[in-house]
Amino acid sequence: MSKALTGVRILDMTHVQSGPTCTQILAWFGADVIKIERPGAGDATRGQLRDIPDVDSLYFTMLNANKRSVTLNPKTEAGNRIFAKLIEVCDVMVENFAPGAIDRMGFPWEKIQEINPRMIYASVKGFGAGPFQDCKVYENVAQCTGGSASTTGEVDGFPMVTGAQIGDSGTGIHLVAGILAALLHRERTGKGQRVECAMQDAVLNLCRVKLRDQQRLAHGPLTEYPQYPNGKFGDAVPRAGNASGGGHPGWIVRCKGWENDPDAYIYVITQTQAFPQLAKAIGHDDWLEDPEWSTPEARLPKLDRVFAEIEKWTMTKDKMEVMDILNPLNVPCGPILSMKELAAEPSLRETGTIVEVEHPERGKYLTVGNPIKLSDSPADVERSPLLGEHTEEVLRSVVGLDEKEIAAAREQGAI
Numbered sequence: 366m367s368k369a370l371t372g373v374r375i376l377d378m379t380h381v382q383s384g385p386t387c388t389q390i391l392a393w394f395g396a397d398v399i400k401i402e403r404p405g406a407g408d409a410t411r412g413q414l415r416d417i418p419d420v421d422s423l424y425f426t427m428l429n430a431n432k433r434s435v436t437l438n439p440k441t442e443a444g445n446r447i448f449a450k451l452i453e454v455c456d457v458m459v460e461n462f463a464p465g466a467i468d469r470m471g472f473p474w475e476k477i478q479e480i481n482p483r484m485i486y487a488s489v490k491g492f493g494a495g496p497f498q499d500c501k502v503y504e505n506v507a508q509c510t511g512g513s514a515s516t517t518g519e520v521d522g523f524p525m526v527t528g529a530q531i532g533d534s535g536t537g538i539h540l541v542a543g544i545l546a547a548l549l550h551r552e553r554t555g556k557g558q559r560v561e562c563a564m565q566d567a568v569l570n571l572c573r574v575k576l577r578d579q580q581r582l583a584h585g586p587l588t589e590y591p592q593y594p595n596g597k598f599g600d601a602v603p604r605a606g607n608a609s610g611g612g613h614p615g616w617i618v619r620c621k622g623w624e625n626d627p628d629a630y631i632y633v634i635t636q637t638q639a640f641p642q643l644a645k646a647i648g649h650d651d652w653l654e655d656p657e658w659s660t661p662e663a664r665l666p667k668l669d670r671v672f673a674e675i676e677k678w679t680m681t682k683d684k685m686e687v688m689d690i691l692n693p694l695n696v697p698c699g700p701i702l703s704m705k706e707l708a709a710e711p712s713l714r715e716t717g718t719i720v721e722v723e724h725p726e727r728g729k730y731l732t733v734g735n736p737i738k739l740s741d742s743p744a745d746v747e748r749s750p751l752l753g754e755h756t757e758e759v760l761r762s763v764v765g766l767d768e769k770e771i772a773a774a775r776e777q778g779a780i
């Protein structure tokens with residue numbers, strides 16, 4: 366079966382996480398992703414956070430599935446020629462090196478366009494044009510500069526970064542959208558274009574509800590925040606603990622076993638339309654007739670007491686029991702699932718969201734498969750490539766070099 370992106374060839378100049386996330390998704394959609402890595406070294410993540418000596422790390426293997434690896438140094442004479450040829454025959458080039466790094470290799474956008482006017486050239490940088498445009502950026506820097514850290518954490522605590530990689534993987538996913546739009550546009554116009562995504566911008570996009578709240582703040586307190594009604598609001602959106610970001614109050618409450626299990630908690634949302642069922646389930650039928658509790662407005666100033674009462678009930682049950690009871694009542698809730706629980710969850714294996722892959726050096730490992738499911742283009746997750754595993758194959762079949770030329774490039778340290 367052909368895949369959605371069969372026939373699209375990607376020149377993958379990405380490293381670490383943001384860029385590789387993007388090209389991995391493109392590979393799962395069926396694109397031929399040719400990952401260029403520095404000869405002898407490769408993507409630095411191959412060696413980072415290693416759990417098995419001398420074996421590609423899970424950091425690398427979980428971000429580079431379904432790709433081909435070619436070692437190539439475009440800063441050598443032969444490498445420069447090979448790289449130019451790759452630009453000529455690829456559809457999309459993706460990179461996330463430091464600002465200016467690809468230009469310094471001799472390939473500014475103007476040159477790339479000259480070589481291949483159909484080329485779509487996509488980049489991730491830490492910041493867009495402005496005072497920080499030349500800065501190098503990693504995940505947590507983006508979370509801090511994109512509005513996530515200032516709005517995450519305990520009400521009176523430090524700014525907090527989240528475990529979800531919204532700066533790296535979040536930007537990579539945004540970049541996928543830009544590349545696909547540019548590919549469609551090219552269908553109509555025959556022309557490639559530049560696609561840029563700054564990590565600060567992607568994080569801010571994911572934090573747009575907090576910019577909403579910043580503007581609401583000018584018109585009064587944010588009544589759904591834990592600071593209301595007794596705490597103080599400053600002139601910027603504060604941290605809100607585990608309060609729900611939407612219009613219906615929610616909080617994390619303890620469940621049976623919480624004393625020994627750090628994940629024995631559940632998130633419960635007191636959605637207005639399901640509140641009567643929730644009140645009855647926790648033994649508070651009395652709330653439904655009492656004007657002190659019966660309306661969302663009456664409950665708003667005492668949400669802490671609402672959730673304390675809910676918690677008295679959840680603490681008598683384990684989180685899955687709470688889930689089983691509340692879901693049929695249409696009360697939105699979600700148990701806090703640990704990575705251990707997620708890794709063992711059969712339904713995630715069945716949908717291909719968690720996949721076991723065989724690697725020649727590491728053996729079996731788990732990875733997260735494509736979360737975007739296409740009915741006619743299922744993603745078959747294949748292991749990540751070894752460093753330079755496909756160098757000769759690509760140089761022969763894609764670049765068109767013969768054995769002598771390959772040997773000469775090797776001699777020069779170009780591959």
Ligand SMILES: CC(C)(COP(=O)(O)OP(=O)(O)OC[C@H]1O[C@@H](n2cnc3c(N)ncnc32)[C@H](O)[C@@H]1OP(=O)(O)O)[C@@H](O)C(=O)NCCC(=O)NCCS
Binds near residue numbers: 380382404462489502
């Ligand atoms: C992630 C980041 C901070 C890492 O910085 P770094 O480890 O110092 O790496 P750089 O990107 O500066 O690249 C280092 C060098 O490797 C070189 N290089 C990359 N691939 C090469 C190859 N195949 N052959 C030879 N040299 C290569 C680059 O040309 C660059 O050299 P130069 O600075 O002399 O021009 C930086 O790349 C960055 O800010 N990227 C953009 C934002 C981003 O994506 N961040 C998230 C990463 S998950």
